[in-house]
Amino acid sequence: MILALMGIAMLTNSVKAQKIYDFVSVDKQPEFPGGITKFYEYLGKEIKYPEVAKSNKTHGKVFLSFIVEKTGKLSNVNIVRKLSKETDAEALRVIKNSPNWNPGSIGGKPVRVKYNINVNFNLPNNGDKKAALKSGIQPEFPGGSTKLYSYLAKNIKYPEQAKKDKTQGKVMLSFNVEQDGSLTDLEVVKGLSKETDAEALRVMKTAPRWNPAIDQDGHPVKVKYQMAINFTMS
Numbered sequence: 001m002i003l004a005l006m007g008i009a010m011l012t013n014s015v016k017a018q019k020i021y022d023f024v025s026v027d028k029q030p031e032f033p034g035g036i037t038k039f040y041e042y043l044g045k046e047i048k049y050p051e052v053a054k055s056n057k058t059h060g061k062v063f064l065s066f067i068v069e070k071t072g073k074l075s076n077v078n079i080v081r082k083l084s085k086e087t088d089a090e091a092l093r094v095i096k097n098s099p100n101w102n103p104g105s106i107g108g109k110p111v112r113v114k115y116n117i118n119v120n121f122n123l124p125n126n127g128d129k130k131a132a133l134k135s136g137i138q139p140e141f142p143g144g145s146t147k148l149y150s151y152l153a154k155n156i157k158y159p160e161q162a163k164k165d166k167t168q169g170k171v172m173l174s175f176n177v178e179q180d181g182s183l184t185d186l187e188v189v190k191g192l193s194k195e196t197d198a199e200a201l202r203v204m205k206t207a208p209r210w211n212p213a214i215d216q217d218g219h220p221v222k223v224k225y226q227m228a229i230n231f232t233m234s
Contacts (some may be wrong), residue, residue: 019111023142024143024147025102027106027107027108032164034108049086053087061118062082062091062119063117064078064080064116066078068112069105069112070110070111072102074105077092080116091119094119117140120214139210139213140210141211142208142210142211152229156208158199162231164197165193167192167195167231168232170230171191171197172227173189174189174224174226176225177212177222178219179222181212182210183207187201192231200229204229
């Protein structure tokens, strides 16, 4: 009986060790060595635009998911949203050849974390900087809008005073997404109430770093961004 209990305990520990966490649920998120800026520099140097994709004028994003293991190695690299056979294969190749990341952690201990990212394929653009940015990668919460809304849902605390006053509506925020993905100069553009405005600012100031905007040349650039946070009573 004692041996059986020990076996159950060992199995439980093994299951915990193999658990895969969502990146918004860990204390420290996994990160490419040097940060997201260095990651996009890596992509810029390593990606070879497929000739067939060039001939077919194929451009857009390939969305991928993978697991950052406790060692930092990337495993289970998969295409979540395809673009073309050639671009998909190239995106997989570059991510699979990526150097080890800094693993995510909980309580100071490394854990396995699922991560989502997109690799952008853009044809050469001879226009100005604004045009280049439009055809490059726009700033994005890691994992996209679905993960952003999930983050907001988990972290927003509806102010008690706002509940009492039955305050509902949107708080419009603006901020800069810096080259390293950090958010700066957060401010309320259109407020709702003192309490909801403060909560909207708080939750975005504690948000994880975003994926920065990338211009046509593959360089991260600073971009001003606006978004609304909705307060709706159930």
